[in-house]
Amino acid sequence: MSTEEVSVTWRSNVTDDEVDDLHARAFDHPPAGNHWNAQLQTHSLGWVSAREHTWLCGFANVAWDGRDHAFLVDVVVAPDHQGRGTGQKLVRAAVEGARQSGCQWLHVDFEEALEHFYIDRCGFRTSKAGVIPLTQ
Numbered sequence: 001m002s003t004e005e006v007s008v009t010w011r012s013n014v015t016d017d018e019v020d021d022l023h024a025r026a027f028d029h030p031p032a033g034n035h036w037n038a039q040l041q042t043h044s045l046g047w048v049s050a051r052e053h054t055w056l057c058g059f060a061n062v063a064w065d066g067r068d069h070a071f072l073v074d075v076v077v078a079p080d081h082q083g084r085g086t087g088q089k090l091v092r093a094a095v096e097g098a099r100q101s102g103c104q105w106l107h108v109d110f111e112e113a114l115e116h117f118y119i120d121r122c123g124f125r126t127s128k129a130g131v132i133p134l135t136q
């Protein structure tokens with residue numbers, strides 16, 4: 001099926017179960033039963049959903065600092081739907097949503113294998129960043 005049949009929207013309704021199921025399949029872990037809507041409404045600037053007809057085939061979450069900086073997290077496309085351009089569409093909509101909301105910067109971090117996706121295909125510039133694992 002072509003990516004033309006996928007609709008991508010900013011801040012449209014999603015159910016906890018469909019995001020949980022998509023996230024579990026894309027990251028290959030059991031469904032976690034997360035309360036996605038509570039989290040999105042409380043902590044997110046917005047989110048992007050991709051639907052093939054009614055089926056949620058992609059999702060991205062945009063957290064923020066309440067002002068200039070937005071943070072792209074939880075970018076997922078259903079495994080059997082990957083490689084059709086939906087990931088790029090999700091990121092494009094997240095960029096536009098953050099820009100329209102008045103943010104100055106959209107940040108993302110990722111593993112090396114995803115450099116081609118984020119840098120070459122989605123338009124991010126590389127920048128230095130740091131991270132501390134807080135669970136160790």
Ligand SMILES: CC(C)(COP(=O)(O)OP(=O)(O)OC[C@H]1O[C@@H](n2cnc3c(N)ncnc32)[C@H](O)[C@@H]1OP(=O)(O)O)[C@@H](O)C(=O)NCCC(=O)NCCS
Nearest residue numbers: 026075076077082083084085086087088110113114117121
């Ligand atoms: C990363 C992800 C969202 C990309 O979605 P997608 O719909 O498959 O991406 P696209 O079809 O728009 O791919 C665009 C390009 O990026 C490349 N790409 C996509 N996913 C990739 C991956 N996991 N590793 C390497 N390259 C990847 C594609 O090959 C394509 O390259 P091309 O244009 O040269 O052919 C999807 O693979 C996914 O959900 N992965 C599992 C969850 C994950 O790791 N999320 C990222 C968290 S930071």
